[in-house]
Amino acid sequence: MSERLNLYDFAPDRLRSELSGIVSPPFRIKQIEEWMYVRGVDTFEAMTNLPKETRAALAQRFTIEFPEVVEITPPAPDGSRKYLFKLSDGNRIESVYMPMGERTSVCLSSQAGCAVGCTFCVTGFFGAGRNLTPSEILGQFFTIQREHAVAPEQMNIVFMGMGEPLLNLDNVVQSLEVFYRTIAPKRITLSTSGIIPGIEALAALDRRPNLAVSINAPDRPRREEIMPITAKYPLDGLMAVLRRFPLEKGRDITIEYVLLAGYNDSREDAAVLARLIRGLDAKVNAIPLNEDENLPAWMKRPSEEAIDDFVEALVRNGVQVTVRRSKGRAIAAACGQLRGKNQPLPRKSLVRYAAEPAVKRESPSHRRAGERRR
Ligand code: SF4
Numbered sequence: 001m002s003e004r005l006n007l008y009d010f011a012p013d014r015l016r017s018e019l020s021g022i023v024s025p026p027f028r029i030k031q032i033e034e035w036m037y038v039r040g041v042d043t044f045e046a047m048t049n050l051p052k053e054t055r056a057a058l059a060q061r062f063t064i065e066f067p068e069v070v071e072i073t074p075p076a077p078d079g080s081r082k083y084l085f086k087l088s089d090g091n092r093i094e095s096v097y098m099p100m101g102e103r104t105s106v107c108l109s110s111q112a113g114c115a116v117g118c119t120f121c122v123t124g125f126f127g128a129g130r131n132l133t134p135s136e137i138l139g140q141f142f143t144i145q146r147e148h149a150v151a152p153e154q155m156n157i158v159f160m161g162m163g164e165p166l167l168n169l170d171n172v173v174q175s176l177e178v179f180y181r182t183i184a185p186k187r188i189t190l191s192t193s194g195i196i197p198g199i200e201a202l203a204a205l206d207r208r209p210n211l212a213v214s215i216n217a218p219d220r221p222r223r224e225e226i227m228p229i230t231a232k233y234p235l236d237g238l239m240a241v242l243r244r245f246p247l248e249k250g251r252d253i254t255i256e257y258v259l260l261a262g263y264n265d266s267r268e269d270a271a272v273l274a275r276l277i278r279g280l281d282a283k284v285n286a287i288p289l290n291e292d293e294n295l296p297a298w299m300k301r302p303s304e305e306a307i308d309d310f311v312e313a314l315v316r317n318g319v320q321v322t323v324r325r326s327k328g329r330a331i332a333a334a335c336g337q338l339r340g341k342n343q344p345l346p347r348k349s350l351v352r353y354a355a356e357p358a359v360k361r362e363s364p365s366h367r368r369a370g371e372r373r374r
Pocket residue numbers: 114115116117118121122123124161162163164192193335
């Protein structure tokens with residue numbers, strides 16, 4: 001591991017004060033900022049408009065390294081590719097490149113692992129891991145952006161990869177401030193499992209990304225079962241904080257809803273979800289489960305017919321909805337799935353989630369996968 005500090009880990013103010021003792025005249029600092037924050041270079045050699053001696057002095061004291069790419073999946077039918085990065089401590093994280101016509105989205109990880117432990121998520125099996133540093137967050141983005149030569153004004157960023165971004169708020173916000181130099185806040189989306197203090201902290205910022213909240217069940221018992229974080233941050237408290245969240249004109253909150261066959265995908269579930277979010281400026285993003293061998297056997301992707309029924313019921317209840325019909329199964333696109341294929345999962349997590357869901361057995365409105373009732 002390098003002893004030198006990574007300049008990408010410094011907040012912009014600290015970067016300027018660190019550099020002012022080494023670099024002169026002052027316009028050179030602006031040039032370095034441009035190379036880092038706009039072009040996202042990862043060597044001082046690439047800063048070709050700096051004198052050689054300046055580059056050498058910088059390289060002696062600092063680094064601007066990014067995590068190493070260790071695997072890139074072949075493109076899925078929609079062109080998406082998943083990147084597996086190795087961090088300097090050996091941890092592995094994932095990011096996804098998603099070309100979408102004139103725009104390109106990059107999905108970033110914020111933590112190596114995740115303490116939230118959603119039972120439908122492979123990342124949760126790895127446990128808490130650690131927070132990613134700003135250089136590790138920025139490195140995912142710049143590596144992918146440079147490789148595909150996409151102009152910043154065509155980029156969207158989504159924090160929907162491994163980890164809960166609001167449990168790494170300082171480093172995520174520091175990274176956002178760098179992204180904002182070239183990408184408007186409305187082009188960046190942060191997805192949370194519903195960390196109430198984190199949402200409140202986000203609400204207090206001058207500039208905010210879009211907010212997406214993973215709801216995944218229309219009622220507290222089921223949400224608590226598949227998202228244990230609900231015990232700490234209950235659904236009613238979460239909805240209350242979302243109703244207070246300041247939204248810029250034209251923006252909505254995205255309600256993410258992973259569809260699990262026979263568990264949360266009935267028309268009745270859609271109606272209850274619609275009631276839950278009534279009055280909120282929100283749209284639902286329904287996400288049919290990306291099946292994975294590491295998930296409990298009962299967790300299945302609903303049939304296309306079931307997905308259509310759920311969506312139709314939401315629309316009939318006045319809810320704006322999109323469906324993420326992921327082509328990602330070919331690239332293990334849900335967070336943690338590529339790392340799960342590269343690193344054996346901890347044994348205890350396989351035991352922890354092996355049982356049938358308790359709530360599914362108790363509630364008459366929950367059908368077993370394949371038993372569709374109208
Ligand atoms: S879905 Fe998100 S919050 Fe939940 S365990 Fe996975 S990474 Fe963590």
